[in-house]
Amino acid sequence: MKSISPLPLQAPFDHPAIRDQFPALKQTLGDHPLCYLDTAATSQKPQAVIDTMNEYYQLNNANVHRAAHQLSARATSQYEAVRQQVGHFINAAKPQEIIFTHGTTESINMVAYGLTAQLQANDIILIDTAAHHANIVPWQELAKRTGAIIKPIPLTANAQLDLTAYEQLLQSKPKLVALCHVSNALGTVNPINDLIAQAKNAGALTLVDGAQAIAHLDIDVQRIDCDFYVFSGHKMYGPTGVGILYGRFGQLDALTPMLTGGEMIKTVSFDRTEYGEVPNRLEAGTPAIAEVIGLGAAITFLQGLPRQDIAAHEQQLMAYLQQQLLSLGDITLYGIADNPLQNNIGSVAFNLANEHHQDVGILLDQQAVAVRCGHHCAMPLMSDLNLAGCCRASIGIYTNKQDIDQFIHALITVKELLL
């Protein structure tokens, strides 16, 4: 696909200029500038994404795939161009392997529902103990429908996937292995290429939840070699309401559609309805057109930046954040790898002494620091860590050292109030 859309010319690394493109970050809350450290929940949007969606509604708004008029033709070609763009972005073999969904959750649900006919009683599904609920509950429902058995892959003491236990579990010849690429709660990174290769050798279908990876890592689905890779637009500087289901074409083609209706059919009669081809077969109804086009703008934005410099910048910030937190004292960090090659990405999870994470969150909020406090939609992980919850500070492309300093300064004040 590399020939289809050449990469935009990359600008030299100018971090203030990158941050400047995010209007939401320019506000102050009370006496403090907004310190947004909740990118893992949703990223802020660059002006280019906002403008693109605005322009779509002002000039090109029409339904897609019914191009009897010029507006619809424009909307359709913009929409389909994003399919190509996403395919190129993650190196899919062809654009038909890209399905537009409403987000990661819907993508996983579509796979879990779509595989119902392919699973039988006592088939084994391996899931990641660190998974987000979106990568747990759809499999539980699939297990209910089919009689399949769910087995969680345990974690080591510092919350990394237990590779020995994983190898043992693979000996039971699971039908499906669902992993996360980067944990949403802890920012831990799975060695995904190896894990998928092992699962494939054991004959399993594989799905990777890339929601927390897509904004931080270069994703090459052919290199990862998974059957399905899923992510959301809103965590990669794009709009909410759009997500991606990548699937190997043969695997997508074998899924039973979860949604049926318009757009996904070839012919409909009261005797017999024939479904259309993938990708349309898996995109029933009018899609989130403006959001898809906005996602395209987010990818163009990302591709215009020097990604290696961004990755280095984020890595430096993460190290600084972890080090500053630890130097505060009375801070426990969770899921920090011993192996520096497995450095956490995007998120740092912590608690302050024995204080309730919600108290910490409320007091940080008073100082315009936005972090997430809770179970992070990963209750099995929290229970594995023996925690009621924790705080999570997460960074993005726009985060700078001043954000970390403001956060640490605010946390010192919280500490003075609570301890």
Place this chain on the structure above:
Amino acid sequence: MTQISATNTPESQLFISLPAELSTAVTQIEQAKNWQEKYRHIMLLGKQLPTLADEFKQADAQVKGCESQAWLYHHQHNGQHFYLADSDARIVKGLIAILLVATQGKTTEQISQFEVTQYFDTLGLSGQLSPSRTNGLNALAEAIKRHAKESVT
């Protein structure tokens, strides 16, 4: 209403008027010079509220909508409403105490007329009451009002 018979403590000893200092503490919250002082007073107020024994931390007394855990019990005596509440988070417990100062021992009519939003506005805490907050304060305020309304015979 939630049963509290799990304990041997007589109801009359559980549901009591709050110490007068608590009302003073609420005034201190209102007059706090800055947010730090405000939240320090909120936590101090929470500390003055009795702690529920583990046997009272029952799922059916739990108030939904809190990221932290919060429990609420209600008792009506001689036309007055009494509440017993606790939370595992200190600020939430303080916010609960603020609610109880305004509602403890009040009549059904007084509680139905109680303007929660206005009350928290006056204290400079309007943001904390929003239903979109995970501190559960809005749910607690609604539960306090609902208990009073539903217990009318």
